[in-house]
Amino acid sequence: MANLTVSLPERQRTITGSGDLTLVEGLSLDIRPGERLALVGESGSGKSLTARSILQLDPALKLEGSITWKGCELLGASRRVLQKVRGAEISMIFQDPMTALNPVLTIGEQVAEPLLVRGVPRRKAYARAVEMLDRLGVPKAKERMRAYPGQFSGGMRQRVVMAAALVAQPQLLIADEPTTALDVRVQEQVLDLLEEQSRELNLAVLFITHDLAIVAGLAQRVAVMFRGRLVEEKPVDELFDHPDHPYTQGLIGSIPRIDLDPDTRLTTVEDYLVLQGGAHHE
Numbered sequence: 163m164a165n166l167t168v169s170l171p172e173r174q175r176t177i178t179g180s181g182d183l184t185l186v187e188g189l190s191l192d193i194r195p196g197e198r199l200a201l202v203g204e205s206g207s208g209k210s211l212t213a214r215s216i217l218q219l220d221p222a223l224k225l226e227g228s229i230t231w232k233g234c235e236l237l238g239a240s241r242r243v244l245q246k247v248r249g250a251e252i253s254m255i256f257q258d259p260m261t262a263l264n265p266v267l268t269i270g271e272q273v274a275e276p277l278l279v280r281g282v283p284r285r286k287a288y289a290r291a292v293e294m295l296d297r298l299g300v301p302k303a304k305e306r307m308r309a310y311p312g313q314f315s316g317g318m319r320q321r322v323v324m325a326a327a328l329v330a331q332p333q334l335l336i337a338d339e340p341t342t343a344l345d346v347r348v349q350e351q352v353l354d355l356l357e358e359q360s361r362e363l364n365l366a367v368l369f370i371t372h373d374l375a376i377v378a379g380l381a382q383r384v385a386v387m388f389r390g391r392l393v394e395e396k397p398v399d400e401l402f403d404h405p406d407h408p409y410t411q412g413l414i415g416s417i418p419r420i421d422l423d424p425d426t427r428l429t430t431v432e433d434y435l436v437l438q439g440g441a442h443h444e
């Protein structure tokens with residue numbers, strides 16, 4: 163995407179204020195086939211909006227700039243083109259596996275659905291769904307196809323959500339805080355699975371998180387957002403070794419580390435912003 167700006171048009175604003183409200187400004191970001199890119203930043207910095215804009219999931223918002231996918235401009239593309247891309251070429255998983263699944267449909271129906279809507283015959287779609295669940299570590303996948311989401315734990319549901327997102331073999335998976343609602347051990351399993359699938363399927367992953375600590379093992383490159391703008395973007399090791407932006411320095415300083423003296427006070431983002439005289443590169 164190049165120079166992407168997302169704003170809330172004046173007529174949609176519910177609180178006082180005039181003019182369009184800019185939420186994301188001038189953002190340029192590329193992701194290569196098979197690459198894992200983490201988009202980090204504090205809550206409200208515009209990460210989700212940026213990701214959702216790729217598939218244009220918020221019709222009320224005004225998008226400007228350019229979003230190219232395999233040489234084709236998605237901004238302003240027809241519904242037909244967007245439907246073809248959504249779910250099949252680019253799919254998305256969200257934070258809460260509890261609400262992402264429909265409680266009254268079986269696991270099998272939901273994992274096979276992306277194939278069924280694309281005309282894959284039922285028997286074949288179900289076989290692929292079992293294969294995908296199995297691959298993502300759902301035990302007794304074939305029997306579990308007839309189960310309902312309520313019979314699954316949070317971690318298992320997120321595996322089911324991932325299976326549904328990956329069954330149609332997309333080339334890009336957008337994962338918006340997919341592990342935030344899970345406990346730490348399950349978080350690690352889901353992150354490992356994501357990395358493994360990305361390697362095996364040459365799947366590009368745009369991983370959104372406010373937690374810089376978990377990106378080190380997963381992402382190759384990190385883009386940092388701050389107040390609606392992209393402030394830094396580098397390979398993951400470089401970012402940890404030489405963070406440029408005060409906000410990134412604060413984020414890195416606030417990660418607990420095993421090699422630090424227990425009495426060392428962790429820094430916060432605010433420390434760095436104060437040290438820099440409150441400059442935000444705005």
Ligand SMILES: Nc1ncnc2c1ncn2[C@@H]1O[C@H](COP(=O)(O)OP(=O)(O)OP(=O)(O)O)[C@@H](O)[C@H]1O
Pocket residue numbers: 170185203204205206207208209210211212220223372
């Ligand atoms: N559909 C919308 N209409 C109007 N404003 C929105 C909409 N979606 C998000 N916003 C606002 O845009 C800003 C950025 O939101 P966004 O959800 O992208 O942040 P985020 O960085 O993903 O944070 P979080 O980690 O909390 O999800 C926030 O101030 C939010 O209130």
